Amino acid sequence: MLLIHCPYCEEARPEVEFVYGGEAHIARPIDPSAFSDAEWEKLLYIRSNPRGRHHERWRHTHGCGRFFNAVRDTVTDVFETTYKAGEARK
Amino acid sequence: MKRFSGFNLIGEAFRSHQGWPEHWPDKAPKASYDAIIVGAGGHGLGAAYYLAKKYGITNVAVIEKGWLGGGNTGRNTTIIRSNYLYDESAHLYDHAVKLWDGLSQELNYNIMYSKRGVLMLAHNVHDVQSFKRHIHANRLNGVDNEWLTPEECKAYCPPLDISPRTRHPVLGGALQRRGGTARHDSVAWGYARAASALGVDIIQNCAVTGIRRGADGAIEGVETERGFIASRRVGVSAAGSTSLVMKMAGLDFPLESYPLQALVSEPVKPIFPCVVMSNTVHAYMSQSDKGELVIGAGTDQYTSYSQRGAFHIVEHTLAAICEIFPIFTRMRMLRTWGGIVDVTPDRSPILGKTPVKGLYVNCGWGTGGFKATPGAGDLLAYTIAHDAPHAINAPYNLDRFRNGRLIDEAAAAAVAH
Ligand SMILES: Cc1cc2nc3c(=O)[nH]c(=O)nc-3n(C[C@H](O)[C@H](O)[C@H](O)COP(=O)(O)OP(=O)(O)OC[C@H]3O[C@@H](n4cnc5c(N)ncnc54)[C@H](O)[C@@H]3O)c2cc1C
Numbered sequence: 093m094l095l096i097h098c099p100y101c102e103e104a105r106p107e108v109e110f111v112y113g114g115e116a117h118i119a120r121p122i123d124p125s126a127f128s129d130a131e132w133e134k135l136l137y138i139r140s141n142p143r144g145r146h147h148e149r150w151r152h153t154h155g156c157g158r159f160f161n162a163v164r165d166t167v168t169d170v171f172e173t174t175y176k177a178g179e180a181r182k
Numbered sequence: 183m184k185r186f187s188g189f190n191l192i193g194e195a196f197r198s199h200q201g202w203p204e205h206w207p208d209k210a211p212k213a214s215y216d217a218i219i220v221g222a223g224g225h226g227l228g229a230a231y232y233l234a235k236k237y238g239i240t241n242v243a244v245i246e247k248g249w250l251g252g253g254n255t256g257r258n259t260t261i262i263r264s265n266y267l268y269d270e271s272a273h274l275y276d277h278a279v280k281l282w283d284g285l286s287q288e289l290n291y292n293i294m295y296s297k298r299g300v301l302m303l304a305h306n307v308h309d310v311q312s313f314k315r316h317i318h319a320n321r322l323n324g325v326d327n328e329w330l331t332p333e334e335c336k337a338y339c340p341p342l343d344i345s346p347r348t349r350h351p352v353l354g355g356a357l358q359r360r361g362g363t364a365r366h367d368s369v370a371w372g373y374a375r376a377a378s379a380l381g382v383d384i385i386q387n388c389a390v391t392g393i394r395r396g397a398d399g400a401i402e403g404v405e406t407e408r409g410f411i412a413s414r415r416v417g418v419s420a421a422g423s424t425s426l427v428m429k430m431a432g433l434d435f436p437l438e439s440y441p442l443q444a445l446v447s448e449p450v451k452p453i454f455p456c457v458v459m460s461n462t463v464h465a466y467m468s469q470s471d472k473g474e475l476v477i478g479a480g481t482d483q484y485t486s487y488s489q490r491g492a493f494h495i496v497e498h499t500l501a502a503i504c505e506i507f508p509i510f511t512r513m514r515m516l517r518t519w520g521g522i523v524d525v526t527p528d529r530s531p532i533l534g535k536t537p538v539k540g541l542y543v544n545c546g547w548g549t550g551g552f553k554a555t556p557g558a559g560d561l562l563a564y565t566i567a568h569d570a571p572h573a574i575n576a577p578y579n580l581d582r583f584r585n586g587r588l589i590d591e592a593a594a595a596a597v598a599h
């Protein structure tokens with residue numbers, strides 16, 4: 093089980109307190125009606141799925157309830173860092 | 183290849199079985215091939231076999247980064263069924279189930295396909311309605327699937343606890359009698375041996391590290407750990423690693439790779455006659471011919487290439503197993519392991535052409551592609567040989583994520599399957 097550091101609670105807590113939120117930093121369109129089919133495809137379905145550093149969202153469901161971002165290595169599953177939503181990509 | 187037959191077995195018995203040749207010779211790569219398959223799982227080996235057998239394309243290499251069958255083919259819980267909801271899915275999976283029949287004879291290799299029946303348990307009103315809908319849809323597509331009452335479930339699978347006071351009460355079940363299991367390793371070995379006998383080179387311990395495209399963008403071949411190998415046709419069947427291979431060709435894919443775990447108990451005498459799946463509680467079970475209870479869990483929640491998952495997933499599955507089958511509460515588990523499954527947004531595979539000329543893909547089978555092994559191999563071979571998909575796999579194109587024609591088994595099943 094992963095140990096995840098919540099940047100809001102400032103504490104490392106077991107994975108079962110958290111829900112994974114998928115890839116991070118995927119920006120929603122400012123003007124959705126101007127979006128092309130190809131842009132929708134990229135937004136909704138295409139994922140980087142890297143082997144190595146992965147930017148992802150987690151939600152501390154059974155704690156503070158807040159979303160935050162993390163960088164995790166997808167080969168070792170070790171977290172490099174976690175940071176608050178809204179902060180720049182690390 | 184020396185055929186397996188009663189006659190040959192008796193003959194070999196007199197020579198201490200010293201006369202059997204190796205199943206597939208270990209080949210060094212040639213400079214070029216008519217077609218290359220990336221990934222020697224059951225799907226890739228199947229594709230090579232059917233390319234040689236049905237379409238006469240025998241100058242084929244299957245390139246594998248590890249050992250053949252060491253990916254999800256050798257890690258799965260071997261459940262075979264075809265009772266999927268949508269027409270496209272029923273056609274695709276039933277194509278495979280039909281090929282499982284007679285595969286041992288065709289390959290001259292015992293793959294131990296056993297039609298012991300797959301029983302899917304309904305634990306709540308939603309399950310009951312959804313399974314009945316599946317049963318009706320299946321019947322329209324000529325796919326067998328029938329509704330069993332709790333008592334009929336119990337008669338079919340005696341270890342089941344159907345008392346109404348359990349945590350996961352059994353309200354009935356959907357049974358596909360043609361469903362069952364096969365021996366996963368034998369499937370890979372059988373295809374490898376038969377393909378090799380037709381002239382296919384199986385090259386193990388040789389990761390594909392790059393894909394070379396010409397000035398016109400078309401495929402020229404693959405870079406590997408053992409040098410460049412030329413081919414104008416490359417079929418990628420790399421399961422959990424498909425995103426990585428596709429990136430080598432400059433393509434971004436609608437895939438995410440998740441750990442999926444399974445475990446086996448210590449072997450016991452025959453006690454469990456069929457396959458039971460419980461989607462709602464993320465547990466499924468059968469008994470192997472060796473006697474182990476083979477138990478599968480749900481995926482871990484995060485993407486990973488680690489080929490291992492978290493223990494609480496296993497614990498959750500075992501808690502459900504103990505509730506549904508109290509007879510197994512004192513059974514000891516022997517080992518657990520994980521594979522990396524390639525999951526698409528609609529939980530249906532991608533099988534067809536790509537925007538790159540000469541590059542074909544078979545991926546996205548996620549948590550449930552073992553059952554499709556012969557079908558996927560056959561259809562990938564067809565697609566490569568004709569440079570066009572077969573009618574069965576035509577809907578499984580990449581374009582569906584752009585034009586919205588998803589085959590949404592994810593929504594239909596509400597869980598991985
Ligand atoms: C625990 C678990 C339980 C499952 N249970 C079931 C089940 O009950 N029923 C069912 O139908 N399905 C099940 N599945 C899913 C099923 O195992 C897969 O969908 C199926 O086996 C995929 O077959 P494949 O041949 O495409 O993939 P694999 O067998 O994974 O083959 C892909 C191969 O590609 C190779 N490869 C990757 N990258 C490269 C590279 N760069 N160069 C060269 N080679 C490369 C890999 O090493 C691998 O051998 C389960 C999966 C898991 C993990």
Ligand SMILES: [Zn+2]
Nearest residue numbers: 098101152156
């Ligand atoms: Zn928190």
